[in-house]
Amino acid sequence: MSDNGHVTLTIDGKEATVPAGINVIEAAKQVGIEVPHYCYHPRLSVVGNCRVCLCEIEGVGQLQIGCNTLVRDGMVVNTTNERVSRMREGVMEFLLINHPLDCTICDQAGECKLQDYAVDHGSGITRFEFDKGKKPKNISWGDRVVFDAERCILCTRCVRFLDEIAGTDEISIDHRGEKSQLVVRGDGKLTSPYQMNIIDLCPVGALTSRDFRFKSRVWFMKFTPTIDTSDARGCNVVAGTRDNRMLRMVPRYNPNVNDYWMSDHGRLHYAFVNDEDRIVMPTAGGKPAPYPVALSRAQAVLEGARDEGILCVASSYMTNEELFALKGVCDALGVEDRYFLLPMGEGDDLLIHPEKAPNARGCRLAGFRDAPDDWSSQEFGALLYVKPRELIELPAEVIERCKKKVVFSLTKHASDVNIPLTTWVEKDGTMVSAGDRVQCVRQGMVYEPTLLTERVVLDRLHTLLDPAFKGASTAVLAFQRMADEHPALDGLTWLSVGLLGAKLNKAEALA
Amino acid sequence: MSGNESKFSSELVAKVNELWKRYPHKKAALIPAMHLIQAERDGWFSDETVADTAALFGLPDMHVRGVVGFYDMFHSEPVGRHVVRLCKTLSCKLRGADGLIQHVNERYGVKNGETTQDGCFTFKHFECLGHCANAPMMLVDDEKHLDLTADKLDSVLGGLS
Numbered sequence: 001m002s003d004n005g006h007v008t009l010t011i012d013g014k015e016a017t018v019p020a021g022i023n024v025i026e027a028a029k030q031v032g033i034e035v036p037h038y039c040y041h042p043r044l045s046v047v048g049n050c051r052v053c054l055c056e057i058e059g060v061g062q063l064q065i066g067c068n069t070l071v072r073d074g075m076v077v078n079t080t081n082e083r084v085s086r087m088r089e090g091v092m093e094f095l096l097i098n099h100p101l102d103c104t105i106c107d108q109a110g111e112c113k114l115q116d117y118a119v120d121h122g123s124g125i126t127r128f129e130f131d132k133g134k135k136p137k138n139i140s141w142g143d144r145v146v147f148d149a150e151r152c153i154l155c156t157r158c159v160r161f162l163d164e165i166a167g168t169d170e171i172s173i174d175h176r177g178e179k180s181q182l183v184v185r186g187d188g189k190l191t192s193p194y195q196m197n198i199i200d201l202c203p204v205g206a207l208t209s210r211d212f213r214f215k216s217r218v219w220f221m222k223f224t225p226t227i228d229t230s231d232a233r234g235c236n237v238v239a240g241t242r243d244n245r246m247l248r249m250v251p252r253y254n255p256n257v258n259d260y261w262m263s264d265h266g267r268l269h270y271a272f273v274n275d276e277d278r279i280v281m282p283t284a285g286g287k288p289a290p291y292p293v294a295l296s297r298a299q300a301v302l303e304g305a306r307d308e309g310i311l312c313v314a315s316s317y318m319t320n321e322e323l324f325a326l327k328g329v330c331d332a333l334g335v336e337d338r339y340f341l342l343p344m345g346e347g348d349d350l351l352i353h354p355e356k357a358p359n360a361r362g363c364r365l366a367g368f369r370d371a372p373d374d375w376s377s378q379e380f381g382a383l384l385y386v387k388p389r390e391l392i393e394l395p396a397e398v399i400e401r402c403k404k405k406v407v408f409s410l411t412k413h414a415s416d417v418n419i420p421l422t423t424w425v426e427k428d429g430t431m432v433s434a435g436d437r438v439q440c441v442r443q444g445m446v447y448e449p450t451l452l453t454e455r456v457v458l459d460r461l462h463t464l465l466d467p468a469f470k471g472a473s474t475a476v477l478a479f480q481r482m483a484d485e486h487p488a489l490d491g492l493t494w495l496s497v498g499l500l501g502a503k504l505n506k507a508e509a510l511a
Numbered sequence: 512m513s514g515n516e517s518k519f520s521s522e523l524v525a526k527v528n529e530l531w532k533r534y535p536h537k538k539a540a541l542i543p544a545m546h547l548i549q550a551e552r553d554g555w556f557s558d559e560t561v562a563d564t565a566a567l568f569g570l571p572d573m574h575v576r577g578v579v580g581f582y583d584m585f586h587s588e589p590v591g592r593h594v595v596r597l598c599k600t601l602s603c604k605l606r607g608a609d610g611l612i613q614h615v616n617e618r619y620g621v622k623n624g625e626t627t628q629d630g631c632f633t634f635k636h637f638e639c640l641g642h643c644a645n646a647p648m649m650l651v652d653d654e655k656h657l658d659l660t661a662d663k664l665d666s667v668l669g670g671l672s
Contacts, residue, residue: 159573169571174580183580185573186558 009075024055024066024077035079036088036117038095038203039155040067043260044164050155051091052117055079063087085121092122098133098178100150108205110218114153133178142189144196144210144264149181152206158182158198165261166350168192182206193352196264200250211268212248216240224444225252225499227431228262229317229424230269231345232355234433235262236500239270239425241445246273246425254500257437263352272389272423273447277411279420280448286414291452291460298417299464301404302333305381311402314340314368315388316357318454319429319441321478323359323366325458325471326386332465335384340368343391353434356391358424361432365488382406386454387413387421408454420451427453428475430497432504438492439501518563523551527567537568541578544568545585554594555586583637590633591626593671596650599636602643611647612636614661619668631671 008017009027016031025035026042038050046067053066058076063084078084096118103109118124135149159171159182170190174183184190199207221242228235228249235258240248249270251262272278282294289297302310312335314326330338340363347354364370375398383402385394387409399405405415412418424441433439455478459471472478476494483489488504496502517524526547530540545556545564552560556579565572579585586594597615599608612623621627621634632651642648645657649664656667 163571169573172573172577172580174577176581183576185576 007071007073009071009077011077012079018071020071022071024069024071025053027071028079033079035066036121037067038113038153039157041157041201044157044160047156050153052088054084054087054091056081056084088121089123092118095153096126097128100132106151106205107208107213112205113203135181141184145190145199146208146210146213147182148206151204152182153204154180155203157201158207161198161201162192166192166194193263193265194261194350196267197261209248215247216242221247222444224442226425226441226444227358227439228266229358230266230356231353232358232360232434233258233351233353234358234431234437234439235266235351237262239444241425244445244447246270246445256500257433258351261351265352272410273425275411278447279412279418280450282420283418285416291457294417294419295461295464298406298461301406301416302382302384305404306333308381309337310335310382310384311337311380312384313386313394314363315386316340316342316360316363317388318359318386319427319431320362320365320482321429321475322454322458323362323368324482325455325462327366328462328469329458329465332462338368339371341371341388341392341394343388357388358433359431361436365432365486377401419457422447422451422453430479436504437501438497438504440497517567519548519567520551523547538570541568545578549585554590555588591630593632593652594635595632595668596635596637596640598640598648600639603647606646608647611659611661611664614664632668
């Protein structure tokens with residue numbers, strides 16, 4: 001039965017062949033059975049302190065915790081029978097004895113494992129008639145994490161994350177028994193650049209995000225799988241939006257990129273999406289102009305500048321589809337000076353990447369060159385500029401050396417034609433992250449219904465310049481067209497890129 | 512590894528080295544070593560002492576902090592010259608520990624966890640110290656005093672300097 005390092009066991013009557021060395025929780029997961037658990041996490045060490053994953057192993061007298069029981073050949077596991085259910089009900093009763101039951105004012109409500117398991121495995125009533133233990137609430141652990149000691153079930157996931165993954169060893173448990181409480185080193189403020197992951201790890205409402213708390217009940221929100229665009233890592237995330245405003249980002253599991261984690265910088269990198277100062281209509285000559293008017297003006301500006309030369313500067317925050325649309329416009333105009341701006345910063349060994357924009361590789365794929373450190377003093381007839389986010393800008397003297405300007409920007413930018421940008425949560429598209437991975441961004445909201453995405457705007461401009469050109473109707477079709485044309489993308493489809501991304505199919509020097 | 516740079520006395524480091532030989536992992540010797548360390552550092556663990564201990568053992572300081580917090584024998588606040596631990600668990604309670612606690616509160620002006628004004632002793636209520644046959648009892652530093660009465664307690668505490 002056992003071969004190639006696999007073992008065969010029976011879980012709730014289902015036969016499962018799983019890799020040797022995994023635990024009962026993981027084995028059950030592989031056959032679609034969820035064993036409830038709080039303290040266990042696949043990437044953290046096993047401590048076995050919550051006791052809620054108790055399972056019956058036939059032939060073993062006591063119930064065993066699924067997290068710390070490794071699979072064996074011929075093992076027979078029951079995760080749901082009467083004995084297990086009774087025991088689990090008991091564990092839930094203990095966990096809830098001192099719990100404040102303040103779900104109505106708790107930010108975790110709706111995505112709380114304590115709520116879920118109380119419904120699934122609890123008895124629904126309490127037999128505890130005495131005063132509940134009192135502990136401090138609303139403790140600030142710095143400007144990102146807020147701690148509520150009464151809600152904490154002492155699973156130590158946060159302690160282990162900071163020890164084992166982030167490496168800052170900042171939290172410990174003080175006292176013991178019912179007095180046990182988490183403490184943070186020194187002045188009680190966390191320092192790790194990955195500290196907000198403990199908010200996701202916390203199975204209950206003990207750790208909440210200062211950025212997100214009380215903004216919205218999660219069941220009113222829309223969740224869109226996309227990627228983080230704060231740096232070239234492209235951590236996979238779920239973007240939470242409500243009423244067409246972005247409210248939070250949490251990491252989404254991708255073993256090839258970010259595992260279960262993301263940096264705080266990436267998580268908090270979205271304020272510009274909701275910026276009230278964003279422009280929602282193009283301007284031509286400083287006056288509001290509908291898209292057709294602004295685009296014919298842009299056409300006139302750019303065609304008039306052909307002889308004197310045009311400088312095109314792309315942004316490394318653009319999607320591949322937009323970059324290829326911009327490339328089409330440049331081709332139609334015969335633009336030779338094609339650059340892109342890439343902000344650089346500090347990186348680390350875990351997830352933070354020194355390139356502070358998501359798609360420098362896509363820019364290179366579309367034929368844009370890295371912006372020089374020293375711009376030449378060459379003068380241009382016109383500038384076609386897609387302005388990146390706040391971190392980097394084209395030097396003012398370079399802009400001044402261009403007679404006319406067509407600028408795409410999020411907020412108002414003085415120019416002959418100013419076209420609004422959209423952010424990455426407002427459109428579908430692909431980007432090329434570190435490690436040459438093609439990953440999808442997906443539309444989760446619309447900032448204003450009047451806005452067109454850059455790809456559509458650039459394709460329309462392209463059609464004005466070359467009436468024979470027809471843009472793709474959707475980002476998916478644009479990607480397909482791009483994949484057909486470009487050897488590095490050959491064979492990839494929107495679906496094969498999917499939720500977890502795919503490698504560029506041949507190693508191109510894009511880094 | 513940290514022998515030469517250790518902030519502790521060479522005698523203490525030598526004793527800890529002996530302790531390490533008894534266990535498969537250094538970490539296993541943490542608690543006996545911490546008793547020695549606490550004695551060398553005025554009877555309590557300051558943040559600095561916690562950090563020095565962690566450095567000696569190559570552990571995260573928050574791990575040592577957790578051990579200090581867990582065990583009542585370790586102190587995270589400064590203590591008096593002596594530590595008086597009065598048992599308040601079942602047998603002692605039935606034999607009058609509550610009265611003795613009240614007596615200490617009134618006579619010496621210290622409640623649970625407090626230190627006398629002259630810094631002579633820190634008074635602590637304690638869970639079972641294992642001398643139920645001679646209840647009530649107390650531990651003064653490492654010395655036990657059995658079959659306590661208020662008078663006996665006063666003579667012991669009065670003799671402390």
